[in-house]
Amino acid sequence: MLSRWVCRQHGAARAKSALRTSLPSSYRHYAVVSDGSPAAKAALERTRNIGIIAHIDAGKTTTTERMLYYSGFSRRIGDVDEGSTVTDFLPAERARGITIQSAAITFSWPPGSAPQNTTPNTPKSSIPHNINLIDTPGHADFTFEVLRSLRVLDGAVCILDGVAGVEAQTEKVWAQAAAYAIPRLIFVNKLDRDGAAFARTVKEIGARLDVWPALCEIPWWNEEGKLVGLGDVVGMKGMLWKQGGDGKEITAFAASDLEKQNPALAAELKKARVALVELLSEHDDEMVEKYLEADEDHLAITAHDIIASLRRCTLQFPQQVAPVFAGASFRNIGVQPLLDAVVDLLPSPVERPDPVMSINSATPQTTLATFLSDAAWQTKALSKDKASTAVQNISACALAFKVVADARRGVLVYVRVYSGSLSRNAAIWNTNLQLTERAQKLMRMYANDAVDIDSIQAGQIGVIPGLKHTRTGDTLISYAGANPKTGPPGDVRTMQLKPIEVPPPVFFVSVEPQSLSEERTVKESLESLLREDPSLHVSVDEESGQTHLAGMGELHLEIARDRLVQDLKAKARIGRIEIGYREAITTESGETTETYDREVSGKTSSAACTANVAPLEDSDVVDTEGDHIFRLADNNILTVATPTLKEDGSSFNEELPGLPASLPIQSVLQSFQTGVSAALARGPTHTFPVHSTAIKIILNPQEHVFPNTTPAVLGSAARLAVQKALRASASLSPTAMMEPVMNVAIAVDEQSLGSVVHDISSARGGNVLSLDASEAESLTPTNADGPSVDVKRIYTPPDPFHGSSGTEDVGTEASGGMRTVTARVPLKEMVGYLKHLRSLTGGRGTFTMAVDRFEKMGSQRMKEVVKEMRGDYE
Numbered sequence: 092m093l094s095r096w097v098c099r100q101h102g103a104a105r106a107k108s109a110l111r112t113s114l115p116s117s118y119r120h121y122a123v124v125s126d127g128s129p130a131a132k133a134a135l136e137r138t139r140n141i142g143i144i145a146h147i148d149a150g151k152t153t154t155t156e157r158m159l160y161y162s163g164f165s166r167r168i169g170d171v172d173e174g175s176t177v178t179d180f181l182p183a184e185r186a187r188g189i190t191i192q193s194a195a196i197t198f199s200w201p202p203g204s205a206p207q208n209t210t211p212n213t214p215k216s217s218i219p220h221n222i223n224l225i226d227t228p229g230h231a232d233f234t235f236e237v238l239r240s241l242r243v244l245d246g247a248v249c250i251l252d253g254v255a256g257v258e259a260q261t262e263k264v265w266a267q268a269a270a271y272a273i274p275r276l277i278f279v280n281k282l283d284r285d286g287a288a289f290a291r292t293v294k295e296i297g298a299r300l301d302v303w304p305a306l307c308e309i310p311w312w313n314e315e316g317k318l319v320g321l322g323d324v325v326g327m328k329g330m331l332w333k334q335g336g337d338g339k340e341i342t343a344f345a346a347s348d349l350e351k352q353n354p355a356l357a358a359e360l361k362k363a364r365v366a367l368v369e370l371l372s373e374h375d376d377e378m379v380e381k382y383l384e385a386d387e388d389h390l391a392i393t394a395h396d397i398i399a400s401l402r403r404c405t406l407q408f409p410q411q412v413a414p415v416f417a418g419a420s421f422r423n424i425g426v427q428p429l430l431d432a433v434v435d436l437l438p439s440p441v442e443r444p445d446p447v448m449s450i451n452s453a454t455p456q457t458t459l460a461t462f463l464s465d466a467a468w469q470t471k472a473l474s475k476d477k478a479s480t481a482v483q484n485i486s487a488c489a490l491a492f493k494v495v496a497d498a499r500r501g502v503l504v505y506v507r508v509y510s511g512s513l514s515r516n517a518a519i520w521n522t523n524l525q526l527t528e529r530a531q532k533l534m535r536m537y538a539n540d541a542v543d544i545d546s547i548q549a550g551q552i553g554v555i556p557g558l559k560h561t562r563t564g565d566t567l568i569s570y571a572g573a574n575p576k577t578g579p580p581g582d583v584r585t586m587q588l589k590p591i592e593v594p595p596p597v598f599f600v601s602v603e604p605q606s607l608s609e610e611r612t613v614k615e616s617l618e619s620l621l622r623e624d625p626s627l628h629v630s631v632d633e634e635s636g637q638t639h640l641a642g643m644g645e646l647h648l649e650i651a652r653d654r655l656v657q658d659l660k661a662k663a664r665i666g667r668i669e670i671g672y673r674e675a676i677t678t679e680s681g682e683t684t685e686t687y688d689r690e691v692s693g694k695t696s697s698a699a700c701t702a703n704v705a706p707l708e709d710s711d712v713v714d715t716e717g718d719h720i721f722r723l724a725d726n727n728i729l730t731v732a733t734p735t736l737k738e739d740g741s742s743f744n745e746e747l748p749g750l751p752a753s754l755p756i757q758s759v760l761q762s763f764q765t766g767v768s769a770a771l772a773r774g775p776t777h778t779f780p781v782h783s784t785a786i787k788i789i790l791n792p793q794e795h796v797f798p799n800t801t802p803a804v805l806g807s808a809a810r811l812a813v814q815k816a817l818r819a820s821a822s823l824s825p826t827a828m829m830e831p832v833m834n835v836a837i838a839v840d841e842q843s844l845g846s847v848v849h850d851i852s853s854a855r856g857g858n859v860l861s862l863d864a865s866e867a868e869s870l871t872p873t874n875a876d877g878p879s880v881d882v883k884r885i886y887t888p889p890d891p892f893h894g895s896s897g898t899e900d901v902g903t904e905a906s907g908g909m910r911t912v913t914a915r916v917p918l919k920e921m922v923g924y925l926k927h928l929r930s931l932t933g934g935r936g937t938f939t940m941a942v943d944r945f946e947k948m949g950s951q952r953m954k955e956v957v958k959e960m961r962g963d964y965e
């Protein structure tokens with residue numbers, strides 16, 4: 092695994108020409124091949140789409156900066172603390188020293204050109220690969236950002252803080268990556284810090300991430316216990332970094348030289364090698380064969396065979412073995428071998444499972460490759476032959492995984508192409524929005540620098556600038572000869588790659604233009620914010636006219652506010668951050684009918700609507716034949732009953748009217764959803780959005796449709812009818828308020844456990860579910876089908892001053908006395924909790940939380956909250 096970036100070799104193995112100080116000629120010379128030729132396939136095999144995942148502050152940005160520097164992409168190492176990094180380039184990111192938006196960057200590793208004569212045994216890491224790196228945010232408020240990136244990744248590096256060990260957010264993102272079947276490597280960072288505990292962290296990997304750690308490196312500590320280099324367990328070498336340098340000068344010691352230089356490390360390296368081979372043999376039959384071929388000598392197995400086995404294990408699903416690397420990015424130690432591992436052990440796009448997709452918004456039902464290859468699918472509109480041609484005409488299918496409003500370049504849409512090749516100037520059909528846009532330009536991003544390209548081929552990540560409508564999460568297809576208005580024929584126009592589920596927002600702010608003339612620009616800025624981040628929600632209160640921006644957390648909204656006001660220059664007054672409560676009716680309203688008349692330019696159109704609302708119990712929803720059922724936001728279910736109509740809107744009975752041609756049933760249903768959602772946005776008593784309600788609309792053309800009725804007017808009639816029904820219900824029995832209740836995982840030291848638990852359960856009205864890591868997994872399931880790791884069997888080298896060995900237990904001792912408290916707590920009680928937790932735990936405690944559900948509040952609690960809100964408003 093030790094490759095060309097090692098610039099000095101000790102003793103007999105000293106290499107004359109390996110000194111590498113020059114930058115590669117240019118990082119802009121990638122051949123992006125767009126045809127299906129062997130060259131294109133080879134280019135794809137030399138691509139890695141990877142992400143870096145971790146707990147906040149573990150060192151993702153610091154590590155990324157080193158990656159860019161060693162690859163020759165940047166000429167100096169950026170510093171998070173100075174705000175000079177390449178990836179955190181938004182002002183808000185630099186100001187806070189955290190990553191908010193993922194930046195996608197392309198670079199090449201290893202730098203330089205490919206070796207002349209390669210054989211099947213030539214390490215992948217000695218051939219330049221194209222790495223598309225997505226730096227993901229670590230803060231829980233940006234979970235959607237993490238999920239959005241995970242979806243387009245083929246592999247990930249999980250960075251751990253070697254002092255803090257496996258933290259709450261690490262468990263969460265690890266589990267999320269597992270859910271997306273993403274192969275992961277682990278980098279134990281910050282081993283230069285006082286209190287760094289490699290052994291303990293490795294044990295925690297087994298205990299808390301439920302994966303077997305395969306140690307590929309062990310730390311090389313000097314006599315003072317400082318990290319100076321690494322032992323390479325795969326290549327059986329020592330690597331000593333020049334202290335205080337930029338990390339490019341590394342001296343390598345072959346096993347025989349290491350024996351003389353550092354006999355203790357050499358002996359430990361052998362132990363580590365035995366442990367590695369043993370572990371791999373348990374998960375990979377080919378390793379067993381290699382072991383037998385090597386006469387059961389763990390040390391005689393070649394580095395090539397070990398890498399091949401590590402790779403097979405890493406790509407197994409569910410992943411049971413995670414290769415572990417070590418270092419201190421800030422001290423420039425360990426990043427180059429990590430990059431080698433990315434190339435050697437993580438998959439190329441060719442090795443990834445086919446993405447799941449749906450047709451006609453049905454639940455995901457097939458995979459993209461099946462859809463594209465199987466001409467057997469048919470639609471009512473197309474014959475089999477035409478269907479087959481329709482599929483053949485798809486020249487590219489891509490996912491817009493990120494939209495950014497860039498101050499200099501305008502809106503940039505980041506895409507991953509999943510099939511075919513997206514060409515410059517292609518017309519692109521957006522299957523979510525059902526419209527065509529043109530990709531006038533294509534680019535590849537180098538953080539905040541961009542290079543124009545002609546095409547983006549399957550497996551690659553690129554950018555389409557200038558699209559006007561496309562949002563994060565939309566599926567885009569390029570289709571030969573499609574009508575720009577109606578798009579491709581048949582089902583092709585509705586094919587969608589599986590969407591990311593957006594959790595309900597729990598905080599909101601009011602947004603008010605500073606003056607009437609600013610109204611439009613504020614609205615546009617909000618729209619572009621929403622295109623960037625679909626986990627933000629905007630709603631307008633019909634009665635007060637007030638606009639609300641809702642999001643996942645306080646920081647999420649703070650950042651949104653800064654984006655809106657500072658970056659997008661919206662002149663708006665933003666209210667303070669408040670909790671987004673919900674309102675639920677408690678009794679059925681009975682049927683209410685409303686008529687709506689609208690006059691536009693002297694022309695009147697009218698419609699009537701009959702509605703009924705009832706509290707939603709799961710058992711209430713009966714899928715009656717002929718009814719149209721829609722799941723709306725906030726656990727509301729809309730049923731549209733059309734007792735006299737057939738599926739296409741015509742009447743069952745000749746004597747009764749069907750829907751006229753001007754009212755296609757699909758448009759009517761769409762208008763009902765819009766109208767009903769608008770009515771539900773404001774509850775009848777507390778003005779909070781309505782939750783858990785079954786809404787029934789009855790559509791009978793004889794009573795509800797007039798000659799001048801339009802779909803939009805029917806939608807407005809539905810809004811009025813549902814509002815009236817909600818008021819009727821509230822007058823029969825009072826509505827209940829609902830509050831977000833969070834799943835909280837708090838990592839604390841043993842000494843603070845008592846006070847933290849007491850605080851959560853008494854002062855905050857929380858319900859403590861468990862007090863240790865193992866039970867906590869019920870909140871963040873990792874490998875549901877995976878191994879149950881026996882921590883006692885995990886090998887670890889001793890830490891300086893800890894005297895720990897491979898047999899130490901991860902109870903309270905080896906995990907640094909950290910315990911995990913898991914609890915369910917109302918969100919209101921968690922506002923500002925971090926500060927309180929820090930004071931309770933002397934600064935060591937951390938926590939993560941996610942919405943569990945909205946729960947009805949007891950009358951006493953409701954009174955208190957309402958009183959508090961009133962008090963605030965006075």
Ligand SMILES: Nc1nc2c(ncn2[C@@H]2O[C@H](COP(=O)(O)OP(=O)(O)OP(=O)(O)O)[C@@H](O)[C@H]2O)c(=O)[nH]1
Binds near residue numbers: 282420
């Ligand atoms: N001592 C030491 N400090 C480090 C190391 N790596 C990172 N740091 C410091 O840790 C802090 C957080 O580093 P970042 O790279 O911003 O961490 P991050 O994971 O990108 O953080 P977010 O983007 O906020 O999630 C900074 O002050 C870094 O200088 C390391 O190897 N050793």
